[in-house]
Amino acid sequence: MKNIALLGATGSIGLSTLDIIRQYPDRFILSSIASANNWLMLAKIAKEFRVEVVAIANEEHYENLKNELSGFNGRILAGSEGVEEAACLDGVDILVSAVVGAAGLFPTLAAIDKGIDIALANKETLVMGGEIVLRKVKEKGVRLLPVDSEHSAIFQCMQCGKVSEVKKIILTASGGPFRGKDKKFLQTVTKTEALNHPTWDMGPKITIDSATLVNKALEVIEAHWLFGLDYDNIDVVVHPQSVVHSLVEFVDGSNIAQLGTTDMKIPIQYALTYPERINTSVQGMSLAEVSNLTFEKPDLEAFRCLALGYEAGRIRGVAPAVYSAANEIAVELFLTEKIKFAEIPILIENALEKHEAKNNPSLDDLCYADRWARDFILNKQK
Numbered sequence: 001m002k003n004i005a006l007l008g009a010t011g012s013i014g015l016s017t018l019d020i021i022r023q024y025p026d027r028f029i030l031s032s033i034a035s036a037n038n039w040l041m042l043a044k045i046a047k048e049f050r051v052e053v054v055a056i057a058n059e060e061h062y063e064n065l066k067n068e069l070s071g072f073n074g075r076i077l078a079g080s081e082g083v084e085e086a087a088c089l090d091g092v093d094i095l096v097s098a099v100v101g102a103a104g105l106f107p108t109l110a111a112i113d114k115g116i117d118i119a120l121a122n123k124e125t126l127v128m129g130g131e132i133v134l135r136k137v138k139e140k141g142v143r144l145l146p147v148d149s150e151h152s153a154i155f156q157c158m159q160c161g162k163v164s165e166v167k168k169i170i171l172t173a174s175g176g177p178f179r180g181k182d183k184k185f186l187q188t189v190t191k192t193e194a195l196n197h198p199t200w201d202m203g204p205k206i207t208i209d210s211a212t213l214v215n216k217a218l219e220v221i222e223a224h225w226l227f228g229l230d231y232d233n234i235d236v237v238v239h240p241q242s243v244v245h246s247l248v249e250f251v252d253g254s255n256i257a258q259l260g261t262t263d264m265k266i267p268i269q270y271a272l273t274y275p276e277r278i279n280t281s282v283q284g285m286s287l288a289e290v291s292n293l294t295f296e297k298p299d300l301e302a303f304r305c306l307a308l309g310y311e312a313g314r315i316r317g318v319a320p321a322v323y324s325a326a327n328e329i330a331v332e333l334f335l336t337e338k339i340k341f342a343e344i345p346i347l348i349e350n351a352l353e354k355h356e357a358k359n360n361p362s363l364d365d366l367c368y369a370d371r372w373a374r375d376f377i378l379n380k381q382k
Ligand code: MG
Pocket: 148, 149, 150, 219
């Protein structure tokens, strides 16, 4: 039996995780859950799975959650400490960290500290805190298992050889809704168009990140930390069908790829059952039906955010944290229709140019850089 803590329980990764737990009640127990705002759904999940701890990050919703859970036997918590407690509950074997944004770093670090394995779906944990997180993972001997479809694919391909035999990894990108469009076209795109992702059904922030290719840039930085490769050995290829989820090229010239239906249940479940594979409810893939697989180079001029992400990664220090935080605010501004789509890369670039570089950053340095970047973007709008 595996005891699971699930942060981001009401998001798309969270809900897929719940489906897997439902399917295998003899393998998994949901011990604790947390969500940022969705108290109503959180309460429903808490009751269904009879969890020990339920935490709502936004304290404003605490009373609502409590009222909704009258008669509930578990503990009801709020705020970032509450989320951290949910992540580190005694007896938890694995934390599924599916929080959106920088808020994911602290509870994930706390769980690692406690020796809990991590199924990581929160990008910022490694983008912001890669250096610190990896140090801690080694020190505590915990498993850091990727949930993101690309990283899970690479992780699966890596089972075919040794790390020292890897030449490079190739992350696939769907290209988002604006694949093939030029810089000029991107000046005029609307929020609705940007939210219309061709292959994956995800939350609004990550959907915009897919349209700008920020998502891919964050994944490049994540891959750098997860697999210990230089940025020169991490490539991105646009693959609109999203059938090949990523590849590893080994030194002998063999390319190993992982393919499958685009359903996050596959990578989530692999992280939960690794090194075992078990049945899923996901429909198998028919290559004959897919029929065409195409690949193209990403357009770094039109999708400048991808180039900026590599740049931030290579600068190291607090630069990836600045990149990610600046983007988070820029996306918020775009989603509330305060800036245009084409302004997102400009704002990120400004933040990167103006940020104070720092090597071997502490957690405080990272938080400062994160706060600084957010304020920097917001102040620019005044
Ligand atoms: Mg991905």
